[in-house]
Amino acid sequence: xxxxxxxxxxxxxxxxxxxxxxxxxxxxxxxxxxxxxxxxxxxxxxxxxxxxxxxxxxxxxxxxxxxxxxxxxxxxxxxxxxxxxxxxxxxxxxxxxxxxxxxxxxxxxxxxxxxxxxxxxxxxxxxxxxxxxxxxxxxxxxxxxxxxxxxxxxxxxxxxxxxxxxxxxxxxxxxxxxxxxxxxxxxxxxxxxxxxxxxxxxxxxxxxxxxxxxxxxxxxxxxxxxxxxxxxxxxxxxxxxxxxxxxxxxxxxxxxxxxxxxxxxxxxxxxxxxxxxxxxxxxxxxxxxxxxxxxxxxxxxxxxxxxxxxxxxxxx
Amino acid sequence: xxxxxxxxxxxxxxxxxxxxxxxxxxxxxxxxxxxxxxxxxxxxxxxxxxxxxxxxxxxxxxxxxxxxxxxxxxxxxxxxxxxxxxxxxxxxxxxxxxxxxxxxxxxxxxxxxxxxxxxxxxxxxxxxxxxxxxxxxxxxxxxxxxxxxxxxxxxxxxxxxxxxxxxxxxxxxxxxxxxxxxxxxxxxxxxxxxxxxxxxxxxxxxxxxxxxxxxxxxxx
Numbered sequence: 001x002x003x004x005x006x007x008x009x010x011x012x013x014x015x016x017x018x019x020x021x022x023x024x025x026x027x028x029x030x031x032x033x034x035x036x037x038x039x040x041x042x043x044x045x046x047x048x049x050x051x052x053x054x055x056x057x058x059x060x061x062x063x064x065x066x067x068x069x070x071x072x073x074x075x076x077x078x079x080x081x082x083x084x085x086x087x088x089x090x091x092x093x094x095x096x097x098x099x100x101x102x103x104x105x106x107x108x109x110x111x112x113x114x115x116x117x118x119x120x121x122x123x124x125x126x127x128x129x130x131x132x133x134x135x136x137x138x139x140x141x142x143x144x145x146x147x148x149x150x151x152x153x154x155x156x157x158x159x160x161x162x163x164x165x166x167x168x169x170x171x172x173x174x175x176x177x178x179x180x181x182x183x184x185x186x187x188x189x190x191x192x193x194x195x196x197x198x199x200x201x202x203x204x205x206x207x208x209x210x211x212x213x214x215x216x217x218x219x220x221x222x223x224x225x226x227x228x229x230x231x232x233x234x235x236x237x238x239x240x241x242x243x244x245x246x247x248x249x250x251x252x253x254x255x256x257x258x259x260x261x262x263x264x265x266x267x268x269x270x271x272x273x274x275x276x277x278x279x280x281x282x283x284x285x286x287x288x289x290x291x292x293x294x295x296x297x298x299x300x301x302x303x304x305x306x307x308x309x310x311x312x313x314x315x316x
Numbered sequence: 317x318x319x320x321x322x323x324x325x326x327x328x329x330x331x332x333x334x335x336x337x338x339x340x341x342x343x344x345x346x347x348x349x350x351x352x353x354x355x356x357x358x359x360x361x362x363x364x365x366x367x368x369x370x371x372x373x374x375x376x377x378x379x380x381x382x383x384x385x386x387x388x389x390x391x392x393x394x395x396x397x398x399x400x401x402x403x404x405x406x407x408x409x410x411x412x413x414x415x416x417x418x419x420x421x422x423x424x425x426x427x428x429x430x431x432x433x434x435x436x437x438x439x440x441x442x443x444x445x446x447x448x449x450x451x452x453x454x455x456x457x458x459x460x461x462x463x464x465x466x467x468x469x470x471x472x473x474x475x476x477x478x479x480x481x482x483x484x485x486x487x488x489x490x491x492x493x494x495x496x497x498x499x500x501x502x503x504x505x506x507x508x509x510x511x512x513x514x515x516x517x518x519x520x521x522x523x524x525x526x527x528x529x530x531x532x533x534x535x536x
Binding site: 002139143 | 319320324327328357361414416417418420421424425437438439440441442460461462463464465466467468471490491497501502503504505507519520521523524525
């Protein structure tokens, strides 16, 4: 089925908004909805597509109201919802954040600077790298972190999926329909994904798992040809023939624009109080980028609501 | 059945009436169904777009029956879509393959940009550097319709093309033109190739300044 999405249409930012939201995932877009409800103007700055990492998720089954919805569709709905409350969705990358006593400023990669009273930072997290030989070298030559983007380019080929969590299993299930075979490489003796995701994954006949194993190296000539894995109990090395390597081994926070401005923990996650405010008044952090226990769409959305509700009372 | 929902049509009608000051010409080249799997769908989506605004003019050509014109616009494969101002002036903005999925938003954004006189949304520094380019540059952005990072990579290239007549920028749907994608070793998108040289390419979502740097590096 062919879709035609309106995703990234934007008419460009004005000079000032009450609330500047950096990142257009579930957290940022919920913040925009609550800003609209509070009668505040808001702009959401997103370099990819509104919806954030959700748009790359194959199937979402833990957002209340939808027993099952495609990630890209849910992302679209979030964006549509934010737009209906008057939010300006701006397609641009924020390259710098500054502030003075009165205002916060986002500096965009097209040279524009937009001013706001409150800044809400909702950039989320990006895929963690394996840091093994061959990973960098073969990026874009077989190594990838986005099944939604690149899955079809591996139709009929053998691939390896690294990781055993929710993302790894969901994306492997998505890939199973198009690729020839999948070998999942997991460092533990079991998968950590939710049971429902594991059951679904194993309904595919072309999926197998190599447990207790770490990727040692990704090898090939011009592009990926094989993956070397080591059993972490026996030390035995195995070579798996594959043309694609999809890496899902967790996330690292995308706090680079704020980490020298506000307090972060040793992993780079941003520290906030229970109102989502950082140690700098008027700068909030929400969603996957902040220190928290559970990183899910529903907790990201909750963060967005809490932050803007608080900011609306305190600063306007 | 319509490809666009009633709600999307309503949104786009409103958007075009607010944003479009000038007419935009969409010049489409296609072929028969046997030779072009996606041409029929592209024709349908163009029909639906045209209905939404009198500022959108669609011209349709069969690539075999209009060889001269296809040559004039350097059409290499179909479906091809070239955006121009009302007078047909080629700004170097092209789509090869159906602009579906997330790329539909790219097409709509391009249409509104042309509707406002094809003024690029770039920093003064980037504009200055692009103006200095004095050799032909062809930016080919390989995409898939499900890639959320791709629209921006295409829009940045299209904006670059608006600055300098020597720059041409094309979206290429990687699945649809699978052989070409293979030729350039595309396995992660967006995959951006400069001057169709398989060795001058970069992959991923680059902010404007780095995007420009990569292009300049490739043509040095």
